[in-house]
Amino acid sequence: MESKQYCYKYPHPAVTTDCVIFGFDGMNLKILLIQRGIEPYKGKWALPGGFLKPDESAEEGALRELKEETGLEYAYIEQFHTYSIPNRDPRERVITIAYLALVKLQKVKGGDDAVNAQWFSVNEVPQLAFDHDVILRDALSRLRERIHFHPIGYDLLPDKFTLKELQTLYESVLGVHFDRRNFAKKMLHLDILTQLDETIWPTPKREAFLFQFNLEKYRELKQRGFRLEF
Amino acid sequence: MESKQYCYKYPHPAVTTDCVIFGFDGMNLKILLIQRGIEPYKGKWALPGGFLKPDESAEEGALRELKEETGLEYAYIEQFHTYSIPNRDPRERVITIAYLALVKLQKVKGGDDAVNAQWFSVNEVPQLAFDHDVILRDALSRLRERIHFHPIGYDLLPDKFTLKELQTLYESVLGVHFDRRNFAKKMLHLDILTQLDETIWPTPKREAFLFQFNLEKYRELKQRGFRLEF
DNA sequence: TCAAAAGTGTTCTCCCTACACCCATGG
DNA sequence: CCATGGGTGTAGGGAGAACACTTTTGA
Numbered sequence: 001m002e003s004k005q006y007c008y009k010y011p012h013p014a015v016t017t018d019c020v021i022f023g024f025d026g027m028n029l030k031i032l033l034i035q036r037g038i039e040p041y042k043g044k045w046a047l048p049g050g051f052l053k054p055d056e057s058a059e060e061g062a063l064r065e066l067k068e069e070t071g072l073e074y075a076y077i078e079q080f081h082t083y084s085i086p087n088r089d090p091r092e093r094v095i096t097i098a099y100l101a102l103v104k105l106q107k108v109k110g111g112d113d114a115v116n117a118q119w120f121s122v123n124e125v126p127q128l129a130f131d132h133d134v135i136l137r138d139a140l141s142r143l144r145e146r147i148h149f150h151p152i153g154y155d156l157l158p159d160k161f162t163l164k165e166l167q168t169l170y171e172s173v174l175g176v177h178f179d180r181r182n183f184a185k186k187m188l189h190l191d192i193l194t195q196l197d198e199t200i201w202p203t204p205k206r207e208a209f210l211f212q213f214n215l216e217k218y219r220e221l222k223q224r225g226f227r228l229e230f
Numbered sequence: 231m232e233s234k235q236y237c238y239k240y241p242h243p244a245v246t247t248d249c250v251i252f253g254f255d256g257m258n259l260k261i262l263l264i265q266r267g268i269e270p271y272k273g274k275w276a277l278p279g280g281f282l283k284p285d286e287s288a289e290e291g292a293l294r295e296l297k298e299e300t301g302l303e304y305a306y307i308e309q310f311h312t313y314s315i316p317n318r319d320p321r322e323r324v325i326t327i328a329y330l331a332l333v334k335l336q337k338v339k340g341g342d343d344a345v346n347a348q349w350f351s352v353n354e355v356p357q358l359a360f361d362h363d364v365i366l367r368d369a370l371s372r373l374r375e376r377i378h379f380h381p382i383g384y385d386l387l388p389d390k391f392t393l394k395e396l397q398t399l400y401e402s403v404l405g406v407h408f409d410r411r412n413f414a415k416k417m418l419h420l421d422i423l424t425q426l427d428e429t430i431w432p433t434p435k436r437e438a439f440l441f442q443f444n445l446e447k448y449r450e451l452k453q454r455g456f457r458l459e460f
Numbered sequence: 461t462c463a464a465a466a467g468t469g470t471t472c473t474c475c476c477t478a479c480a481c482c483c484a485t486g487g
Numbered sequence: 488c489c490a491t492g493g494g495t496g497t498a499g500g501g502a503g504a505a506c507a508c509t510t511t512t513g514a
Contacts, residue, residue, distance in 0.1 A: 007234040008322075011284045012242035015314075015325055054241045054323065058314035082312040082327050084245075084288035092238075093284065095245055095325075097312050164493080181495075182477065189475090205492045206484055227459070229476080394466080411468075412504065419502085435465045436511050459503080 013084075013093040017061040018049030018132070019077070020098065020139035021070065023105040024156040026165060028121040029172045030105070031136065032069060033128070035116040040090050041129030047136070048117070049096065062099040071111040076102045076155040080142040081135070088131050100139045102155035147173055148228050151192060151218055160210040162202055163187065174230060190228070192218040243314075243323040247291040248279030248362070249307070250328065250369035251300065253335040254386040256395060258351040259402045260335070261366065262299060263358070265346040270320050271359035277366070278347070279326065292329040301341040306332045306385040310372040311365070318361050330369045332385035377403055378458050381422060381448055390440040392432055393417065404460060420458070422448040 021032040033045040048069045052061045062077050083096045110117070120126070122140065127133070146152060152173070153166050167183045187193060194214045199207040251262040263275040278299045282291045292307050313326045340347070350356070352370065357363070376382060382403070383396050397413045417423060424444045429437040 004237040004239050006239070006241045007237040008242070008244070009234050009236070010244070010281065011236045012238070012244055013282070014238070014240070014242055015245070051240065052243070052314070055316050057316065058312060058325075079311060081309060082288060084282070084327065086285050086287065095288075095327075097314065097325075162493095179478075180493085181479085184494090186476080201485090203485095203492060205486070205490090206494090208493060227457075229457075392466095409504075409506085410466085411506085414467090416503080431512095433465060435463085435513075436467090438466060 011093075013095045014089075015052045015058075016049050016094055016096045017052055017058050017065060018047040018096050018098050018135060019062050019065050019069075019101050020047055020136055021066065021075075021101045021103060022122075022139075022143065022156065023103050023108065023119060024169050024172070025105055025119075027168065027172070028123075029169075030119040030121055031125065032117055032119055033125070034069070034113075035118070036129055037116065044129040045118075045120075045126050046129035047098075047132045048113075052097075058097040059099070062097075062101070066101050066103075068111045068113045069117050070103060070108045072103055072107060078142075078146070081138050083131060083135060085131070096135070098135050098139065100142060102152055104156065104158060106158055144174060148230070149222075149226070151213060154213040154215075154218070160196065160198070160212055162200070162208040162210060164202060164208060166211070170230070176230070178230070186228070190221065190226070192221055241323075243325045244319075245282045245288075246279050246324055246326045247282055247288050247295060248277040248326050248328050248365060249292050249295050249299075249331050250277055250366055251296065251305075251331045251333060252352075252369075252373065252386065253333050253338065253349060254399050254402070255335055255349075257398065257402070258353075259399075260349040260351055261355065262347055262349055263355070264299070264343075265348070266359055267346065274359040275348075275350075275356050276359040277328075277362045278343075282327075288327040289329070292327075292331070296331050296333075298341045298343045299347050300333060300338045302333055302337060308372070308376070311368050313361060313365060315361070326365070328365050328369065330372060332382055334386065334388060336388055374404060378460070379452075379456070381443060384443040384445070384448070390426060390428070390442055392430070392438040392440060394432060394438060396441070400460070406460070408460070416458070420451065420456070422451055 023030045032048060034048050036042055036044050036046050048065050050065055052058060058079065066072055066075055066077065077099050079097060079099050081098050083098060086093055088094060125136065128136065147170065153169055156169060157165060163184050166187065167178060171177055192214050193211045196210045196212060198210045200210060201207050253260045262278060264278050266272055266274050266276050278295050280295055282288060288309065296302055296305055296307065307329050309327060309329050311328050313328060316323055318324060355366065358366065377400065383399055386399060387395060393414050396417065397408060401407055422444050423441045426440045426442060428440045430440060431437050
Protein backbone atom coordinates (compact mmCIF):
# COMPACT_ATOMS: atom_id res chain seq x y z
CA MET A 1 0.00 0.00 0.00
CA GLU A 2 1.92 3.02 -1.22
CA SER A 3 0.14 6.24 -0.30
CA LYS A 4 2.42 8.53 -2.31
CA GLN A 5 1.96 7.20 -5.77
CA TYR A 6 2.53 10.26 -7.98
CA CYS A 7 6.27 10.71 -8.55
CA TYR A 8 8.29 13.25 -10.54
CA LYS A 9 11.94 13.91 -11.28
CA TYR A 10 11.67 17.44 -9.93
CA PRO A 11 9.57 18.85 -7.11
CA HIS A 12 6.09 19.93 -8.19
CA PRO A 13 3.91 22.28 -6.17
CA ALA A 14 0.27 21.57 -5.43
CA VAL A 15 -2.14 23.85 -7.31
CA THR A 16 -5.49 25.10 -6.08
CA THR A 17 -8.13 27.50 -7.32
CA ASP A 18 -9.75 29.91 -4.90
CA CYS A 19 -12.86 31.93 -5.66
CA VAL A 20 -13.79 35.33 -4.36
CA ILE A 21 -17.55 35.15 -4.88
CA PHE A 22 -19.24 38.55 -4.85
CA GLY A 23 -22.92 39.19 -4.39
CA PHE A 24 -25.06 42.27 -3.77
CA ASP A 25 -28.05 42.35 -1.42
CA GLY A 26 -29.32 45.78 -2.43
CA MET A 27 -27.34 47.56 0.24
CA ASN A 28 -23.86 46.07 0.52
CA LEU A 29 -21.34 44.19 -1.52
CA LYS A 30 -20.97 40.70 -0.04
CA ILE A 31 -18.56 37.82 -0.35
CA LEU A 32 -19.02 34.15 0.41
CA LEU A 33 -16.70 32.56 2.97
CA ILE A 34 -16.29 29.02 4.26
CA GLN A 35 -15.49 28.04 7.79
CA ARG A 36 -12.61 25.59 7.71
CA GLY A 37 -13.34 22.18 9.21
CA ILE A 38 -9.76 20.89 9.24
CA GLU A 39 -6.29 22.03 10.16
CA PRO A 40 -4.49 24.20 9.38
CA TYR A 41 -6.53 27.26 10.38
CA LYS A 42 -9.39 25.01 11.59
CA GLY A 43 -12.40 27.13 12.50
CA LYS A 44 -11.12 30.17 10.58
CA TRP A 45 -12.98 31.64 7.66
CA ALA A 46 -11.46 31.20 4.21
CA LEU A 47 -12.22 31.67 0.55
CA PRO A 48 -13.87 28.68 -1.12
CA GLY A 49 -11.35 26.74 -3.12
CA GLY A 50 -9.74 23.41 -3.66
CA PHE A 51 -7.13 21.39 -5.46
CA LEU A 52 -7.16 21.38 -9.20
CA LYS A 53 -8.15 18.00 -10.63
CA PRO A 54 -5.72 16.36 -13.05
CA ASP A 55 -7.88 16.88 -16.11
CA GLU A 56 -9.54 20.22 -15.50
CA SER A 57 -8.34 23.71 -16.29
CA ALA A 58 -8.19 26.33 -13.57
CA GLU A 59 -11.35 27.92 -14.95
CA GLU A 60 -13.20 24.62 -14.84
CA GLY A 61 -11.97 24.18 -11.28
CA ALA A 62 -13.23 27.60 -10.32
CA LEU A 63 -16.63 26.90 -11.85
CA ARG A 64 -16.76 23.58 -10.02
CA GLU A 65 -16.02 25.31 -6.72
CA LEU A 66 -18.66 27.89 -7.49
CA LYS A 67 -21.24 25.20 -8.14
CA GLU A 68 -20.35 23.29 -4.97
CA GLU A 69 -20.80 26.38 -2.83
CA THR A 70 -23.68 28.19 -4.48
CA GLY A 71 -25.43 25.59 -6.62
CA LEU A 72 -24.98 27.87 -9.65
CA GLU A 73 -24.08 26.25 -12.96
CA TYR A 74 -22.85 29.46 -14.42
CA ALA A 75 -21.71 32.90 -13.37
CA TYR A 76 -19.31 35.52 -14.57
CA ILE A 77 -15.83 34.49 -13.46
CA GLU A 78 -12.48 36.05 -14.13
CA GLN A 79 -8.99 34.99 -13.20
CA PHE A 80 -7.12 37.85 -11.53
CA HIS A 81 -3.90 36.66 -9.91
CA THR A 82 -1.82 33.63 -8.99
CA TYR A 83 -0.22 33.39 -5.57
CA SER A 84 3.05 31.52 -5.34
CA ILE A 85 5.08 32.56 -2.29
CA PRO A 86 6.75 29.31 -1.19
CA ASN A 87 5.40 29.15 2.37
CA ARG A 88 1.87 30.41 1.99
CA ASP A 89 0.55 27.01 3.08
CA PRO A 90 2.23 25.34 6.07
CA ARG A 91 1.61 21.80 4.79
CA GLU A 92 3.35 21.83 1.45
CA ARG A 93 4.03 24.25 -1.34
CA VAL A 94 0.68 25.38 -2.75
CA ILE A 95 0.17 27.71 -5.69
CA THR A 96 -3.26 29.28 -5.89
CA ILE A 97 -4.89 30.57 -9.04
CA ALA A 98 -7.47 33.07 -7.82
CA TYR A 99 -10.77 33.89 -9.52
CA LEU A 100 -13.44 36.39 -8.80
CA ALA A 101 -17.06 35.50 -9.45
CA LEU A 102 -20.13 37.71 -9.65
CA VAL A 103 -23.43 36.10 -8.74
CA LYS A 104 -27.04 37.20 -8.41
CA LEU A 105 -27.76 36.63 -4.73
CA GLN A 106 -31.43 35.80 -5.31
CA LYS A 107 -30.44 32.85 -7.46
CA VAL A 108 -28.15 31.32 -4.87
CA LYS A 109 -29.94 28.52 -3.09
CA GLY A 110 -26.88 26.94 -1.56
CA GLY A 111 -24.82 24.06 -2.87
CA ASP A 112 -23.76 20.70 -1.50
CA ASP A 113 -20.90 22.14 0.51
CA ALA A 114 -22.78 25.21 1.64
CA VAL A 115 -23.34 24.14 5.23
CA ASN A 116 -20.38 26.08 6.51
CA ALA A 117 -20.69 28.88 4.01
CA GLN A 118 -21.81 32.38 4.95
CA TRP A 119 -22.13 35.73 3.23
CA PHE A 120 -20.21 38.67 4.73
CA SER A 121 -20.30 42.35 3.87
CA VAL A 122 -16.93 43.20 2.38
CA ASN A 123 -16.33 45.75 5.10
CA GLU A 124 -17.13 43.29 7.89
CA VAL A 125 -14.93 40.40 6.90
CA PRO A 126 -13.29 38.49 9.77
CA GLN A 127 -9.64 37.57 9.79
CA LEU A 128 -9.04 34.98 7.10
CA ALA A 129 -6.94 31.83 6.83
CA PHE A 130 -3.68 31.68 4.85
CA ASP A 131 -3.05 34.81 2.78
CA HIS A 132 -6.71 35.07 1.87
CA ASP A 133 -6.97 38.62 3.19
CA VAL A 134 -4.45 39.66 0.54
CA ILE A 135 -6.34 37.73 -2.13
CA LEU A 136 -9.58 39.41 -1.12
CA ARG A 137 -7.99 42.85 -1.25
CA ASP A 138 -6.66 42.14 -4.74
CA ALA A 139 -10.05 40.87 -5.86
CA LEU A 140 -11.72 44.03 -4.66
CA SER A 141 -9.22 46.17 -6.43
CA ARG A 142 -9.72 44.20 -9.64
CA LEU A 143 -13.48 44.55 -9.26
CA ARG A 144 -13.11 48.30 -8.86
CA GLU A 145 -11.12 48.41 -12.09
CA ARG A 146 -13.57 46.15 -13.88
CA ILE A 147 -16.56 48.27 -13.03
CA HIS A 148 -15.35 50.85 -15.52
CA PHE A 149 -15.48 48.52 -18.52
CA HIS A 150 -17.85 45.82 -17.54
CA PRO A 151 -21.47 46.47 -16.54
CA ILE A 152 -21.12 44.42 -13.36
CA GLY A 153 -24.70 45.21 -12.56
CA TYR A 154 -25.61 42.70 -15.23
CA ASP A 155 -24.09 39.94 -13.13
CA LEU A 156 -24.87 41.18 -9.62
CA LEU A 157 -28.37 42.63 -9.84
CA PRO A 158 -31.70 40.90 -10.50
CA ASP A 159 -32.79 40.95 -14.13
CA LYS A 160 -34.98 43.95 -13.43
CA PHE A 161 -33.78 46.70 -11.15
CA THR A 162 -34.23 50.37 -10.36
CA LEU A 163 -31.68 53.07 -11.07
CA LYS A 164 -31.38 53.54 -7.35
CA GLU A 165 -30.31 49.91 -6.90
CA LEU A 166 -27.76 50.25 -9.66
CA GLN A 167 -26.38 53.40 -8.12
CA THR A 168 -26.17 51.82 -4.67
CA LEU A 169 -24.23 48.95 -6.21
CA TYR A 170 -21.72 51.29 -7.81
CA GLU A 171 -21.45 53.28 -4.63
CA SER A 172 -20.84 50.25 -2.46
CA VAL A 173 -18.22 48.85 -4.83
CA LEU A 174 -16.35 52.11 -5.23
CA GLY A 175 -17.02 53.46 -1.75
CA VAL A 176 -18.14 56.87 -2.96
CA HIS A 177 -21.39 58.79 -3.33
CA PHE A 178 -22.87 60.04 -6.58
CA ASP A 179 -25.38 62.69 -7.46
CA ARG A 180 -28.62 60.90 -8.33
CA ARG A 181 -29.32 62.89 -11.48
CA ASN A 182 -25.82 62.80 -12.88
CA PHE A 183 -25.55 59.07 -12.28
CA ALA A 184 -28.80 58.42 -14.12
CA LYS A 185 -27.78 60.68 -16.98
CA LYS A 186 -24.43 58.95 -17.37
CA MET A 187 -25.86 55.43 -17.27
CA LEU A 188 -28.72 56.18 -19.63
CA HIS A 189 -26.39 57.99 -21.96
CA LEU A 190 -24.39 54.78 -22.40
CA ASP A 191 -27.53 53.38 -23.98
CA ILE A 192 -27.17 49.87 -22.57
CA LEU A 193 -30.22 50.02 -20.31
CA THR A 194 -33.80 49.48 -21.37
CA GLN A 195 -36.44 51.29 -19.40
CA LEU A 196 -39.42 49.02 -18.81
CA ASP A 197 -43.03 50.07 -18.50
CA GLU A 198 -43.24 48.22 -15.21
CA THR A 199 -42.70 49.92 -11.92
CA ILE A 200 -42.28 48.74 -8.37
CA TRP A 201 -42.53 50.28 -4.94
CA PRO A 202 -39.02 50.00 -3.68
CA THR A 203 -40.00 52.16 -0.72
CA PRO A 204 -43.39 52.87 0.72
CA LYS A 205 -43.04 56.39 -0.64
CA ARG A 206 -43.18 56.26 -4.37
CA GLU A 207 -43.00 53.78 -7.24
CA ALA A 208 -39.91 53.65 -9.43
CA PHE A 209 -39.22 52.50 -12.98
CA LEU A 210 -37.57 49.16 -13.60
CA PHE A 211 -34.66 48.77 -16.00
CA GLN A 212 -32.99 45.89 -17.77
CA PHE A 213 -29.55 45.52 -19.29
CA ASN A 214 -29.61 45.42 -23.06
CA LEU A 215 -26.95 42.85 -23.85
CA GLU A 216 -27.02 43.60 -27.60
CA LYS A 217 -26.24 47.23 -27.13
CA TYR A 218 -23.63 46.47 -24.53
CA ARG A 219 -21.83 44.21 -27.00
CA GLU A 220 -21.88 46.95 -29.63
CA LEU A 221 -20.52 49.41 -27.12
CA LYS A 222 -17.77 47.06 -26.00
CA GLN A 223 -16.84 46.50 -29.62
CA ARG A 224 -16.29 50.21 -30.06
CA GLY A 225 -14.40 50.39 -26.79
CA PHE A 226 -15.64 52.50 -23.94
CA ARG A 227 -14.94 53.46 -20.42
CA LEU A 228 -17.18 54.70 -17.69
CA GLU A 229 -15.58 57.48 -15.70
CA PHE A 230 -16.48 57.99 -12.05
CA MET B 231 19.24 4.90 -8.79
CA GLU B 232 15.70 6.25 -8.60
CA SER B 233 15.23 9.11 -11.07
CA LYS B 234 11.71 10.03 -9.91
CA GLN B 235 12.32 10.98 -6.34
CA TYR B 236 9.62 13.57 -5.60
CA CYS B 237 6.40 11.79 -4.71
CA TYR B 238 2.95 13.02 -3.70
CA LYS B 239 -0.37 11.49 -2.71
CA TYR B 240 -2.17 13.36 -5.50
CA PRO B 241 -1.00 14.34 -8.96
CA HIS B 242 0.84 17.68 -9.07
CA PRO B 243 1.35 19.69 -12.25
CA ALA B 244 4.69 21.19 -13.20
CA VAL B 245 4.77 25.00 -12.93
CA THR B 246 6.74 27.38 -15.13
CA THR B 247 7.00 31.14 -15.50
CA ASP B 248 7.13 32.64 -18.97
CA CYS B 249 8.08 36.24 -19.71
CA VAL B 250 6.85 38.44 -22.51
CA ILE B 251 9.73 40.92 -22.61
CA PHE B 252 8.87 44.16 -24.38
CA GLY B 253 11.35 46.70 -25.70
CA PHE B 254 11.12 49.74 -27.97
CA ASP B 255 13.71 50.67 -30.59
CA GLY B 256 12.35 54.11 -31.41
CA MET B 257 10.16 52.83 -34.20
CA ASN B 258 8.52 49.57 -33.21
CA LEU B 259 7.45 47.66 -30.15
CA LYS B 260 9.62 44.53 -29.88
CA ILE B 261 9.56 41.30 -27.94
CA LEU B 262 12.35 38.90 -27.09
CA LEU B 263 12.01 35.29 -28.28
CA ILE B 264 14.14 32.21 -27.80
CA GLN B 265 14.75 29.53 -30.37
CA ARG B 266 14.12 26.17 -28.74
CA GLY B 267 17.06 23.77 -28.71
CA ILE B 268 15.17 20.69 -27.56
CA GLU B 269 11.98 18.83 -28.29
CA PRO B 270 9.11 19.42 -28.25
CA TYR B 271 8.90 22.24 -30.79
CA LYS B 272 12.67 22.07 -31.36
CA GLY B 273 13.76 24.93 -33.60
CA LYS B 274 10.57 26.91 -33.02
CA TRP B 275 10.57 30.31 -31.39
CA ALA B 276 9.13 30.58 -27.90
CA LEU B 277 8.78 32.95 -24.99
CA PRO B 278 11.64 32.80 -22.49
CA GLY B 279 10.61 30.84 -19.46
CA GLY B 280 11.41 27.92 -17.25
CA PHE B 281 10.41 25.77 -14.34
CA LEU B 282 9.81 27.40 -11.03
CA LYS B 283 12.44 26.47 -8.47
CA PRO B 284 11.23 24.93 -5.20
CA ASP B 285 12.02 27.96 -3.08
CA GLU B 286 11.29 30.89 -5.35
CA SER B 287 8.04 32.73 -5.96
CA ALA B 288 6.74 33.15 -9.49
CA GLU B 289 7.91 36.76 -9.49
CA GLU B 290 11.41 35.74 -8.47
CA GLY B 291 11.35 33.13 -11.20
CA ALA B 292 10.31 35.71 -13.77
CA LEU B 293 13.09 38.08 -12.68
CA ARG B 294 15.58 35.21 -12.87
CA GLU B 295 14.47 34.43 -16.42
CA LEU B 296 14.73 38.09 -17.31
CA LYS B 297 18.27 38.26 -16.00
CA GLU B 298 19.32 35.09 -17.81
CA GLU B 299 18.07 36.44 -21.13
CA THR B 300 18.84 40.13 -20.94
CA GLY B 301 21.45 40.50 -18.22
CA LEU B 302 19.17 43.00 -16.46
CA GLU B 303 18.96 42.84 -12.67
CA TYR B 304 15.75 44.78 -12.57
CA ALA B 305 12.90 45.80 -14.81
CA TYR B 306 9.22 46.49 -14.50
CA ILE B 307 7.42 43.15 -14.43
CA GLU B 308 3.78 42.34 -13.96
CA GLN B 309 1.96 39.05 -13.74
CA PHE B 310 -0.98 38.98 -16.14
CA HIS B 311 -2.40 35.48 -16.51
CA THR B 312 -1.92 31.83 -15.66
CA TYR B 313 -2.41 29.16 -18.32
CA SER B 314 -3.68 25.81 -17.17
CA ILE B 315 -5.36 23.88 -19.96
CA PRO B 316 -4.40 20.26 -19.26
CA ASN B 317 -2.68 19.43 -22.55
CA ARG B 318 -0.86 22.64 -23.37
CA ASP B 319 2.47 20.81 -23.06
CA PRO B 320 2.75 17.36 -24.68
CA ARG B 321 5.25 16.05 -22.11
CA GLU B 322 3.35 16.43 -18.88
CA ARG B 323 0.84 18.77 -17.37
CA VAL B 324 2.42 22.23 -17.16
CA ILE B 325 0.85 25.31 -15.66
CA THR B 326 2.44 28.58 -16.75
CA ILE B 327 2.33 31.81 -14.79
CA ALA B 328 2.91 34.51 -17.39
CA TYR B 329 4.60 37.86 -16.79
CA LEU B 330 5.18 40.84 -18.97
CA ALA B 331 8.38 42.83 -18.62
CA LEU B 332 9.28 46.27 -19.93
CA VAL B 333 12.97 46.93 -20.60
CA LYS B 334 15.05 49.76 -22.00
CA LEU B 335 16.57 48.25 -25.12
CA GLN B 336 19.78 50.28 -24.86
CA LYS B 337 20.53 48.70 -21.50
CA VAL B 338 20.18 45.14 -22.72
CA LYS B 339 23.59 43.67 -23.36
CA GLY B 340 22.51 40.06 -23.53
CA GLY B 341 22.55 37.50 -20.77
CA ASP B 342 24.08 34.07 -20.33
CA ASP B 343 21.35 32.31 -22.24
CA ALA B 344 21.05 34.97 -24.90
CA VAL B 345 22.74 33.06 -27.71
CA ASN B 346 19.48 31.87 -29.20
CA ALA B 347 17.54 34.99 -28.26
CA GLN B 348 16.34 37.54 -30.79
CA TRP B 349 14.17 40.65 -30.80
CA PHE B 350 11.12 40.67 -33.08
CA SER B 351 8.73 43.45 -33.93
CA VAL B 352 5.39 42.54 -32.43
CA ASN B 353 3.77 42.59 -35.84
CA GLU B 354 6.40 40.31 -37.37
CA VAL B 355 6.38 37.51 -34.85
CA PRO B 356 6.84 33.99 -36.28
CA GLN B 357 4.65 31.08 -35.30
CA LEU B 358 5.37 30.23 -31.69
CA ALA B 359 5.73 27.00 -29.74
CA PHE B 360 3.02 25.70 -27.36
CA ASP B 361 0.23 28.23 -26.78
CA HIS B 362 2.68 31.11 -26.71
CA ASP B 363 0.87 32.97 -29.45
CA VAL B 364 -2.14 33.20 -27.13
CA ILE B 365 0.06 34.31 -24.26
CA LEU B 366 1.62 37.01 -26.43
CA ARG B 367 -1.76 38.26 -27.53
CA ASP B 368 -2.91 38.48 -23.93
CA ALA B 369 0.29 40.30 -22.95
CA LEU B 370 -0.24 42.87 -25.68
CA SER B 371 -3.77 43.42 -24.61
CA ARG B 372 -2.68 43.89 -21.00
CA LEU B 373 0.01 46.32 -22.13
CA ARG B 374 -2.59 48.32 -24.04
CA GLU B 375 -4.66 48.55 -20.91
CA ARG B 376 -1.70 49.42 -18.76
CA ILE B 377 -0.62 52.30 -20.94
CA HIS B 378 -3.59 54.27 -19.66
CA PHE B 379 -2.50 54.15 -16.02
CA HIS B 380 1.16 53.49 -16.11
CA PRO B 381 3.65 55.74 -17.90
CA ILE B 382 5.19 52.82 -19.76
CA GLY B 383 7.55 55.25 -21.43
CA TYR B 384 9.39 55.38 -18.14
CA ASP B 385 10.33 51.73 -18.53
CA LEU B 386 10.70 51.48 -22.29
CA LEU B 387 12.39 54.71 -23.35
CA PRO B 388 15.89 55.98 -22.58
CA ASP B 389 16.11 58.32 -19.59
CA LYS B 390 15.97 61.31 -21.90
CA PHE B 391 13.69 61.31 -24.90
CA THR B 392 11.83 63.60 -27.26
CA LEU B 393 8.09 64.05 -27.37
CA LYS B 394 8.17 62.54 -30.81
CA GLU B 395 9.72 59.33 -29.44
CA LEU B 396 7.14 59.15 -26.69
CA GLN B 397 4.37 59.64 -29.20
CA THR B 398 5.76 56.98 -31.53
CA LEU B 399 5.85 54.58 -28.58
CA TYR B 400 2.21 55.20 -27.75
CA GLU B 401 1.26 54.92 -31.38
CA SER B 402 3.07 51.63 -31.88
CA VAL B 403 1.60 50.12 -28.74
CA LEU B 404 -1.95 51.22 -29.46
CA GLY B 405 -1.73 50.99 -33.23
CA VAL B 406 -3.24 54.40 -33.85
CA HIS B 407 -2.07 57.85 -34.88
CA PHE B 408 -2.28 61.03 -32.82
CA ASP B 409 -2.18 64.68 -33.63
CA ARG B 410 1.25 65.96 -32.63
CA ARG B 411 0.01 69.07 -30.84
CA ASN B 412 -2.80 67.42 -28.97
CA PHE B 413 -0.55 64.61 -27.85
CA ALA B 414 2.02 67.04 -26.49
CA LYS B 415 -0.63 69.09 -24.77
CA LYS B 416 -2.14 66.05 -23.11
CA MET B 417 1.18 64.65 -21.93
CA LEU B 418 2.50 67.95 -20.64
CA HIS B 419 -0.77 68.66 -18.96
CA LEU B 420 -0.33 65.53 -16.84
CA ASP B 421 2.67 67.28 -15.38
CA ILE B 422 4.84 64.19 -15.05
CA LEU B 423 7.42 65.22 -17.63
CA THR B 424 10.32 67.59 -17.08
CA GLN B 425 11.49 69.56 -20.07
CA LEU B 426 15.29 69.71 -20.15
CA ASP B 427 17.41 72.52 -21.54
CA GLU B 428 19.24 70.02 -23.68
CA THR B 429 18.30 69.32 -27.22
CA ILE B 430 19.30 66.72 -29.77
CA TRP B 431 19.07 66.33 -33.52
CA PRO B 432 16.78 63.38 -33.84
CA THR B 433 16.59 64.00 -37.57
CA PRO B 434 18.92 65.91 -39.85
CA LYS B 435 16.27 68.60 -40.08
CA ARG B 436 15.89 70.31 -36.78
CA GLU B 437 16.82 69.93 -33.12
CA ALA B 438 14.23 68.88 -30.55
CA PHE B 439 13.88 69.28 -26.80
CA LEU B 440 14.63 66.37 -24.50
CA PHE B 441 12.28 65.33 -21.70
CA GLN B 442 12.54 63.21 -18.59
CA PHE B 443 9.93 61.47 -16.48
CA ASN B 444 9.41 63.10 -13.12
CA LEU B 445 8.90 60.11 -10.83
CA GLU B 446 7.88 62.27 -7.85
CA LYS B 447 5.06 63.90 -9.70
CA TYR B 448 3.99 60.62 -11.23
CA ARG B 449 3.64 59.12 -7.76
CA GLU B 450 1.53 62.07 -6.62
CA LEU B 451 -0.66 61.70 -9.67
CA LYS B 452 -1.09 57.96 -9.17
CA GLN B 453 -2.03 58.61 -5.56
CA ARG B 454 -4.87 60.83 -6.69
CA GLY B 455 -5.88 58.32 -9.32
CA PHE B 456 -5.80 59.21 -12.98
CA ARG B 457 -6.35 57.85 -16.39
CA LEU B 458 -5.01 58.85 -19.74
CA GLU B 459 -7.64 58.72 -22.45
CA PHE B 460 -6.67 58.05 -26.03
C1' DT C 461 14.11 78.33 -52.22
C1' DC C 462 12.15 74.24 -51.08
C1' DA C 463 11.18 70.18 -48.29
C1' DA C 464 10.91 68.20 -43.80
C1' DA C 465 10.46 68.36 -38.95
C1' DA C 466 9.52 71.02 -34.61
C1' DG C 467 7.39 74.60 -31.97
C1' DT C 468 3.13 77.00 -30.77
C1' DG C 469 -2.36 78.68 -29.99
C1' DT C 470 -7.37 79.02 -30.96
C1' DT C 471 -11.98 77.54 -31.55
C1' DC C 472 -15.69 74.48 -31.07
C1' DT C 473 -18.01 70.96 -29.02
C1' DC C 474 -19.26 67.76 -25.76
C1' DC C 475 -19.39 65.78 -21.39
C1' DC C 476 -19.13 66.18 -16.63
C1' DT C 477 -20.50 68.80 -12.54
C1' DA C 478 -23.19 71.32 -9.49
C1' DC C 479 -27.48 72.41 -8.35
C1' DA C 480 -33.35 73.22 -7.63
C1' DC C 481 -37.98 72.33 -8.48
C1' DC C 482 -42.07 69.48 -9.00
C1' DC C 483 -44.80 65.33 -8.12
C1' DA C 484 -46.70 61.29 -5.82
C1' DT C 485 -47.50 58.66 -1.78
C1' DG C 486 -48.21 57.38 3.23
C1' DG C 487 -48.59 58.85 7.65
C1' DC D 488 -50.00 69.02 5.07
C1' DC D 489 -45.68 67.41 5.53
C1' DA D 490 -41.85 64.33 5.03
C1' DT D 491 -39.71 61.22 1.97
C1' DG D 492 -38.14 59.65 -2.23
C1' DG D 493 -38.40 59.78 -7.36
C1' DG D 494 -38.46 62.21 -11.70
C1' DT D 495 -36.58 65.92 -14.60
C1' DG D 496 -33.57 70.23 -16.68
C1' DT D 497 -30.11 73.94 -16.88
C1' DA D 498 -25.98 76.71 -16.64
C1' DG D 499 -20.96 76.79 -16.38
C1' DG D 500 -16.40 74.99 -16.83
C1' DG D 501 -12.79 72.02 -18.59
C1' DA D 502 -10.74 68.89 -21.57
C1' DG D 503 -10.29 66.79 -26.02
C1' DA D 504 -10.38 67.23 -31.17
C1' DA D 505 -9.69 69.66 -35.29
C1' DC D 506 -6.86 72.64 -37.39
C1' DA D 507 -2.59 76.43 -39.66
C1' DC D 508 1.27 79.12 -39.48
C1' DT D 509 6.08 80.01 -38.37
C1' DT D 510 10.92 78.62 -37.75
C1' DT D 511 15.03 76.07 -38.62
C1' DT D 512 18.13 73.39 -41.28
C1' DG D 513 20.11 70.65 -45.14
C1' DA D 514 19.96 69.81 -49.85
